[in-house]
Amino acid sequence: MKTPFTMLLSLLLMVSLTSSAQNNQVANSTFNGTTASSYVGMVEVGYLYQDNKNNAPNTADSSPTLILFNGYQFHRLFSLGATVGLDFYNQVLVSPVALGIRGTLLTTRVSPTFGVDAGYGTTFLSDESDNIKNKGGWMVNPTLGMRVLAGNNTAFLFNLGYKIQRATTTEPVPWGNNMFITEKHSFKRLSARLGFMF
Template sequence: MKKICLITLSLVFTLSSFAQSVNELNSNLKKDENQSIFNKRKSKGYYNLMQFSLLFGNKQVTDQVIYYQPNGYDAYPITDIAPRYAQPNTHNDLTVIPSFTITNGYMFNEHWAAGVGVGFEVFDHNLYPLFAELRYTFWDEKISPFIVLRGGHSFGSFKTKHYDELNLDWSPYYLTDCDLRNHGGLMFNPEVGVKVPLNENSDLLFTVAYRHQKTKSTARKDYDNNQFDEWEHKEDLNRLSLGVAIMFR
């Protein structure tokens, strides 16, 4: 939580410094350009926002390592049902996650707005975020810095999937005749950006954000007599996000 707060404060401080520079630029632009577009812009009412983002970050990847005896033969015979994998090797790989969200909300004035949104994302498995957002725009002129706080829950699989053979990057690493479900988890997504008007009814947005995502997965293997084994894996994912969006008002 401390790390999330520090990152959020850093984003706010950076945007505040940038906003001051943009304010000076807007003041100069007003002297030379026709501002009729701003007189027609709606500063209160419904808005719709469609956003596409790429989430960058390191993911810990676990490789399954097949264990061999010194003479070169597999440590387990083919008829043995025990897993044929020893302790894994781990390393970090850069991952790029596509994200698409749609938000609908209400602008209370030229500064404050709030809304709710849904989306679709592809991590190790599909996630479907459902979130609320609070949006603050410094001013609604030619170049408009803004800050957004988003929070909610990303849903994973809505039903359990059965596998004849399943390779996992967490213990037990390999299972046969089992079920797997990805549950998703809580998300937190502070965002800063710049909004440029396209016309009196729409804006083009460029964003930089930090994404914290919790995930949980469960694997289950059933036996006779109503016996079963179940394994649970939780993970916290942290990503830097770069995005572009169109906002209609």
């Protein structure tokens, strides 16, 4: 079975190979806001970090994350689209589906960027063996970062953000008959992602 990180790298490679066909739709001048509105896509891979206060001191939990953004750029300061992704938390695999906003502040080759994703994290891909039931919840992820134009109608991205994701896990009590324990998760993690724009 593939590890979560191997799955992320495989998806990133697959998207990068298919994006070359779509590069003709978006020029670097579009990224700078000097042409008409057009399609914009982004792929970002990284980690979500959280202090682990329940275990040994000075430790942290980290989980891989992948985000795909497909949208329409109205202006360099405003792109609107949909995001889908995978967040590999220890307790549950969450697949967030959200409305996303992206913006680039400057017309220079290197520019600060911002973004906000808000939506719902589903758990339909999560493993529910041994009668464990997972349920998703709402999600929000504001980010700030940098964009570097790379030629060939692409740009590299780096961003930091703060992701809040709600989820619920229900599992049977080992010693009880038809008794269940429900645990509500509120994941609050620093997000750090690298990616590219096409």
